[in-house]
Amino acid sequence: MEHDKLRPCPHCGGIASLKTNYAPRRQVFFVYAECEICGARGKTYRTPTDPATDTDGTKATHNNAIAAWNMRTQDAQD
Numbered sequence: 318m319e320h321d322k323l324r325p326c327p328h329c330g331g332i333a334s335l336k337t338n339y340a341p342r343r344q345v346f347f348v349y350a351e352c353e354i355c356g357a358r359g360k361t362y363r364t365p366t367d368p369a370t371d372t373d374g375t376k377a378t379h380n381n382a383i384a385a386w387n388m389r390t391q392d393a394q395d
Contacts, residue, residue, distance in 0.1 A: 350386035359386035
């Protein structure tokens with residue numbers, strides 16, 4: 318499975334992209350995939366406490382969000 322490319326939306330076929338929101342009180346980022354057309358979202362993952370020093374953990378967070386989205390699209394096609 319590719320961990321760097323998001324598949325089209327399982328609902329509308331639209332283009333999906335990774336979104337990142339920062340929570341200043343917790344000092345973490347939340348990462349998820351979202352369809353640009355219909356707004357469908359994948360599972361949200363939290364980055365490590367300090368993403369600047371834990372680049373492997375941050376990359377894993379992005380990969381997890383991509384894998385979760387792509388799994389949804391695969392299930393919708395079956």
